[in-house]
Amino acid sequence: MKLIIIFFFITITVFSDVVKIDEIVSINFPAKEKVTKEKTDGRPIEIYEADFDNQFFQVIKAEIFPENFKIDKLAINEKNLDIFFTSYIDGFTSEMESINCKLKESVKIKYKTLTGYKLTYVNKENNKTVSESKVFIVNNHIYSSTYLSHENFNEEKKDFFFNSLSIDDSKQIKFNPGTNGKSRAYVLGQGIGRLVAISVLVFIFVRILRKKKKVNSEKQ
Numbered sequence: 001m002k003l004i005i006i007f008f009f010i011t012i013t014v015f016s017d018v019v020k021i022d023e024i025v026s027i028n029f030p031a032k033e034k035v036t037k038e039k040t041d042g043r044p045i046e047i048y049e050a051d052f053d054n055q056f057f058q059v060i061k062a063e064i065f066p067e068n069f070k071i072d073k074l075a076i077n078e079k080n081l082d083i084f085f086t087s088y089i090d091g092f093t094s095e096m097e098s099i100n101c102k103l104k105e106s107v108k109i110k111y112k113t114l115t116g117y118k119l120t121y122v123n124k125e126n127n128k129t130v131s132e133s134k135v136f137i138v139n140n141h142i143y144s145s146t147y148l149s150h151e152n153f154n155e156e157k158k159d160f161f162f163n164s165l166s167i168d169d170s171k172q173i174k175f176n177p178g179t180n181g182k183s184r185a186y187v188l189g190q191g192i193g194r195l196v197a198i199s200v201l202v203f204i205f206v207r208i209l210r211k212k213k214k215v216n217s218e219k220q
Contacts, residue, residue: 024171025143028164055149062142085117101122112169
């Protein structure tokens with residue numbers, strides 16, 4: 001009687017500990033994250049980023065209005081949210097096109113009581129998926145989480161990253177829905193979309209340049 005031994009190999013995605021962006025948002029990164037805090041066009045922006053096996057993981061927190069703006073007085077409703085997100089997506093996409101990506105789809109999504117969007121981008125030449133982002137607004141901030149890889153797009157790692165996203169929607173201000181006028185916050189969508197996309201691209205290009213520099217130094 002022959003003894004047959006079967007080995008099962010299971011690939012387990014192991015991510016690091018939970019990273020708290022603030023008291024509202026947290027997420028898991030696959031490697032030690034780098035944190036950058038700066039001001040762009042006078043707007044505070046926080047960037048949390050990590051790269052792992054030619055895959056890029058990033059969360060960006062950007063302020064919509066100055067801290068002293070009375071955001072609880074805004075006339076916010078579903079229509080104004082759509083206006084903001086539509087212009088945000090236009091701004092984000094215009095920058096993504098600079099790295100040969102095009103928007104495949106934008107899908108409205110829900111997280112608890114929050115409304116957001118999932119954006120999927122593909123390579124213009126071969127239509128392969130290279131990036132996915134999820135965007136939400138909580139109070140005076142927009143939170144954008146992005147997974148991107150031109151070379152090694154991995155659905156498992158992408159899903160693990162996004163599934164680890166946690167947002168405390170109880171912190172959301174109860175806005176006055178309003179019926180008249182259009183909130184000034186939502187005409188800023190395109191500019192903020194471009195700002196967030198530029199932050200994504202800068203991160204990617206810095207990593208690519210570092211890797212090229214390392215390869216060249218090893219050849220010498």
